Amino acid sequence: GWVKPRLLLSHGAHHPSDVATQGLGKSWRLSPPFLVAFTHSSFFPFRKHALNCHRMKPALFSVLCEIKEKTVLSIRGIQEEDPPDAQLMRLDNMLLAEGVSGPEKRGRGGPMAVAATSGGCPNDNSIEHSDYRAKLSQIRQIYHSELEKYEQACSEFTTHVMNLLREQSRTRPISPKEIERMVNIIHGKFSTIQMQLKQSTCEAVMILRSRFLDARRKRRNFSKQATEVLNEYFYSHLSNPYPSEEAKEELAKKGGITVSQVSNWFGNKRIRYKKNMGKFQEEANIYAAKTAVDATNVVAQGNQANSPSTPNSGEWEPVKRPDGFFCL
């Protein structure tokens, strides 16, 4: 199921101010002792106002910022910059291809189109198709809702931290650059969360897809209409039951199945008929009689008989395999 990505803040930070002090704390702790003295908690309640109004404050503040900046840069210099995230790009591409992100796909596309044309029973496939689409739409909805939530949370959190730091910058050496860096850190954290969301979404789509494709493999008997059409052709072309590509297309159209299903059916039928002609004799008689009745009706209507291109003259003479194996 769905695993809602959690807000991942490093070192157990649970509040914006924690992050603020955490981010700054490292460099702050590296500052010389005399600087720490100015910021000691017992110092503030009594001296805060005096400190802010002190004539040396601006000068001292800029020095503090400079020292801090150098310290931070020396630490950051050790750390490697993140490489461009290829995985994020892959996730984005997949979500776009699956129709989760970007404009919603309408009509036939992706695996749905395959199933909609390959199954034996079009109605059932329509149900599966709409089921797939409904579930994909659900995933899409959850994805966008979560994404929006995270973006809003990120924006609110950033504003909150920025305000907090601006407020603190009146009494602590926090430069605008530092605030910018903090904003970048927050955005980085939220990007990680977004990536987790994208990953979960991709997993959900893959699971849905595999389930759908498994369902597609389920065998369904052809409709009576399809079986009728196929059998009629088979028994009326018993001498050469190898429909041409055009004939296959026609049969597929009439039976509401695919051309490859027609090919499969004829492959199965030929081998099974050959193996046990006796079993199919009754069926053959029924279709022979049916064909005869149809032909009589056509003649009775005064039209030219629409007889099969290869009449049932008795022998199977496969053009490609003239081994007499299919003789009646």
Add this chain to the structure above:
DNA sequence: TAGTATGATTTAAC
């Protein structure tokens, strides 16, 4: 529930 029917897949030959 076992046996049978049937659509799909795989393999090998052409």
Add this chain to the structure above:
DNA sequence: GTTAAATCATACTA
């Protein structure tokens, strides 16, 4: 590419 043949997996039926 098509096809036969074997096989698989599932649907159907008594």
